[in-house]
Amino acid sequence: MKRDLARRLGPVARKLINPDRWEGEYPAWPAYARELDELLHFANQEGYLTRFLPNIESKDRQRDKALSELRLAYLFRQLGFGIPLWDPPGANGKIGEFMLSRTGEADVFVEIKSRGWESELSQAQKDAGQAKLLKYDVWRGGAIGNWKAVHDCISSDNCYPKFLPTQPNLLVIADDLNVSLHDTLLQVREALFGEERFFGEEGYFNTNRCEHLGALGIFNFFSAGEGVQYEFVMFRNPHALPATQLPAPWTKYETKLLHQVRGTDPRRGIWYL
Secondary structure (H helix, E strand, O other), X not given: OOHHHHHHOOHHHHHHOXXXXXXXXXXXXXXXXXXXXXXXXXXXXXXXXXHHHHHHOOOHHHHHHHHHHHHHHHHHHHOOOEEEEEOOEOHHHOEOOEEEEOOOOOOEEXXXXXXXXXXXXXXXXXXXXXXXXXXXXXXXXOOOOHHHHHHHHHHOOOOHHHOOOOOOEEEEEXXXXXXXXXXXXXXXXXXXXXXXXXXXXXXXXXXXXXXXXOEEEEEEEEEOOOOEEEEEEEXXXXXXXXXXXXXXXXXXXXXXXXXXXXXXXXXXXXXXX
């Protein structure tokens, strides 16, 4: 294990993973090192570790996608959901991330998309190798068009076509855009419910265009000095088919949820050590 990277990791990560293929500065702060330990401890306790290990030990982009999936699995388990199935079959021979279950409710098919800042680069920037740099070495501010990122994500060939018309379906975007979707929720709403005269096409939830998609969720994580927090908010699709709508108790997530990840506050001890 690289010596400088080993110093940044917590005791659980040093024991369970080999991060030699990582290239960036993650985890740059103690709170994120603790979060990684909590996620790995959770995955190990729940029997998920072997599923995630190859991708967590992979290069940065693949690692970050795996961590997004693990963060959401952790969050939903903390909210009382079960995960009865990983890689559930969807439409057109495609698969999702996992199914969520809760007593008295229909199971929900979950698809996660981790849209990165690299997707916002022009072809000229990509040709110049800027996708290999760190995000804040490239971005210098400017106009923000996050509504387009939402449209591109939903309409991609590996997203909407996988939703079956016979079950509740949830798409979650866990982004790493230059400015996060959680910081531009108005643009997310406009992408779903905006008018064609402003955006060149009608909002995706204004018609039955996306009737197989019950709801869109937006996920983000951050640390403000007191540990790592997860935030999640959901937008229901009023034109979803009855079978693809999410169960009624999900309505509570239409208000932004904040969840503190236990053990990540650097001022306190680690609960499982």
